[in-house]
Amino acid sequence: MAGLLEGKRILVAGVTMDSSIGFHTARIAQEQGATVLISNFGRALGITRRIAKRLPVEPPVLELDVTDDEHLAALPDAVREHVDGLDGVVHSIAFGNPETLLGGKFLDGPWPDVAQAVQVSAYSLKSLSVACAPLMSEGGSVVGLTFDATVAWPAYDWMGVAKAGLESTSRYLARDLGPQGIRVNLVSAGPLKTLAAKAIPGFEQLENMWSDRAPLGWDNTDQGPTAKAVCALLSDFFPATTGEIVHVDGGFHAMGA
Numbered sequence: 001m002a003g004l005l006e007g008k009r010i011l012v013a014g015v016t017m018d019s020s021i022g023f024h025t026a027r028i029a030q031e032q033g034a035t036v037l038i039s040n041f042g043r044a045l046g047i048t049r050r051i052a053k054r055l056p057v058e059p060p061v062l063e064l065d066v067t068d069d070e071h072l073a074a075l076p077d078a079v080r081e082h083v084d085g086l087d088g089v090v091h092s093i094a095f096g097n098p099e100t101l102l103g104g105k106f107l108d109g110p111w112p113d114v115a116q117a118v119q120v121s122a123y124s125l126k127s128l129s130v131a132c133a134p135l136m137s138e139g140g141s142v143v144g145l146t147f148d149a150t151v152a153w154p155a156y157d158w159m160g161v162a163k164a165g166l167e168s169t170s171r172y173l174a175r176d177l178g179p180q181g182i183r184v185n186l187v188s189a190g191p192l193k194t195l196a197a198k199a200i201p202g203f204e205q206l207e208n209m210w211s212d213r214a215p216l217g218w219d220n221t222d223q224g225p226t227a228k229a230v231c232a233l234l235s236d237f238f239p240a241t242t243g244e245i246v247h248v249d250g251g252f253h254a255m256g257a
Contacts (some may be wrong), residue, residue: 021189025230031247101159106157
């Protein structure tokens with residue numbers, strides 16, 4: 001029986017640790033028949049190259065800083081060294097300085113750090129999608145990762161604003177890439193014990209809420225359900241879905257109390 005992503009060529013941008021959603025997405029995509037490329041940059045690139053060996057098939061690791069115009073311009077050629085195009089792109093990228101923007105520092109967050117968080121976490125979805133669009137044909141899929149930005153959360157502060165920007169960016173990309181047959185969707189995950197979560201002071205407050213309110217329950221150490229949802233959106237099983245945010249949070253988002 002063919003896998004859900006049989007024959008698909010997928011770039012997962014932003015894989016650092018094997019606890020990341022990006023890593024588990026790459027793993028499940030490979031298990032479902034995809035050819036996967038992963039990316040990172042700077043000091044983290046060495047870690048990514050080591051982590052890549054833990055996937056079922058060691059994938060090519062591309063150097064890609066989504067805030068670097070030269071990297072973005074060179075991306076199509078870098079991808080073509082390994083595959084002749086892309087069917088899917090996963091945006092697993094976010095950053096906000098935890099010392100200045102998170103953990104109750106909303107009123108004091110300095111603009112340069114806020115600007116960096118918005119560029120890396122939101123604007124980069126546009127940058128990455130535009131860089132990859134020439135590699136994609138009708139039926140292509142871009143999937144990003146968010147944390148519900150419709151409300152204010154304890155500790156999340158300016159990252160919540162950046163995620164709100166990401167969510168809006170995905171809708172405008174859906175509008176503008178739709179005529180090319182490219183879908184753009186997000187997966188909104190519940191709190192998971194990832195490297196990004198560990199950087200947020202007070203994040204355990206969010207984790208505690210889920211244990212009480214998610215009707216399906218929530219395992220904050222299991223990235224599998226989120227990664228499976230990303231892979232489903234990368235597949236051909238959502239051909240007419242774009243501009244959507246799929247919640248993978250045990251149902252927490254639908255509960256009032």
